[in-house]
Amino acid sequence: RLDPVVYLSSAFSYCISLIAAMADYGCVLSGSRALNFFVPGSVDETSDWDFYVNGYTSCVVGMMNALEVSGVKWADMLGDRVRELLNAEESSISIRVGEAWNAVGNPGRDTDELANFFGTLLPDALRRNIDLSRQDEFKVLKRNGDVHFIFPSRDLPETTDEENDPSIASGSDFSVLTGYLSRNGRSTKVQLIICHAYGRPQSCLQVISRFHSTPVQCFLGGFGAGHMFYDKTASKTGIIWNPKEESLRRARLRTEALNKYRTRGYDLKQQE
Structure with missing residues (x-):
């Protein structure tokens, strides 16, 4: 269970090459699929595979190629x-x-x-x-x-789908490339999330450090796997970090994301 290659091989092909590419290009798996590596039972059938990569073009292209070789078909380019x-x-x-x-x-x-x-x-x-x-x-x-x-009028309400908006986790903006992985007759969404702020590349760990709560502040990468709050998370408890100013839409989607983890058994308390 503690071997990232074995864990990824449940869904991806050529996992050693994929792990090597993640190390080369500064990419990590995060979100619920990474959390499930540390605490089994933290995902369901709808959970995405969210890979975060820094915003340099060469890194994005390298990870797109590595994921494609591993079985991902990029959707709707x-x-x-x-x-x-x-x-x-x-x-x-x-x-x-x-x-x-x-x-x-x-x-x-x-x-x-x-x-x-x-x-x-x-x-x-x-x-x-x-x-x-x-x-x-x-x-x-x-x-x-x-x-x-x-273009939409700024007077219209903003709408988005939380499953397609990983920026809800950290309150940051991302570019997201979406693909699908088919295995055993089942299709699973894969997202390559490009980390940047106002067009400037950011490291994946910078982004993860700003996630909404402690359970998802974890990663699986080519250099190893880590959790910033493993002791709390292993007991299925966690802290919800106080957000900076956010729109009503983002606040609503943030609440929905937190409730998703509560339904999976996590006891989340607001930061004091």
């Missing part, structure tokens, strides 16, 4: 979606702001149309709507040969 949009007579897609900003920094586009979209049209549209959260979504429409961007 933005370049493919935009290519289909541009090739259609009329079409529309939805894109998260964080996903869009992350794609702007990727120069690898194989057609002039794609290069123009990601190099000029998209960044210009994002700069005109700089006040949007990275979790907001906007639409891209193709009509009569022209591309149009429709």
